[in-house]
Amino acid sequence: MLVLxxxxxxxxxxxxxxxxxxxxxxxxxxxxxxxxxxxxxIQRDEIVQAVSAANQDAMQSSLDAEEAERLLKKSLG
Known part of the structure; x- marks a missing residue:
């Protein structure tokens, strides 16, 4: 890193x-x-990090919902 x-x-x-x-x-x-x-x-680092964290949370929620749906189908099937 160059410091000026x-x-x-x-x-x-x-x-x-x-x-x-x-x-x-x-x-x-x-x-x-x-x-x-x-x-x-040109982007502010804190904004990029916040968007990345939100995307990861959304992906995890989606995976959790898919798993819950799979388990529900299994228990009903």
């Missing part, structure tokens, strides 16, 4: 077409702007 210290208004270049600009610092928060080609996905 930047001030407001300073930029970080990633490759030839991604620019990260430090917009503002306020206490513990840093506002950044990211300029990247439209095809580059």
């Amino acid at each position: 210290t930047r001030r407001a208004g300073e930029r970080i270049l990633i490759g030839d077409d991604i620019v990260v600009t430090i917009l503002e610092t306020r206490g513990d928060a840093v506002r950044i702007g990211i300029d990247a080609p439209r095809g580059v996905r």
Whole structure:
């Protein structure tokens, strides 16, 4: 991991077409702007993790429902 210290208004270049600009610092928060080609996905890690966890919960619920249905059919059959 590359660790840099930047001030407001300073930029970080990633490759030839991604620019990260430090917009503002306020206490513990840093506002950044990211300029990247439209095809580059930019996502917040906590959102990706929350969606992944929700998907796993939904999958487990689906598996639990399928198992309950199978057991019900077995006990009635």
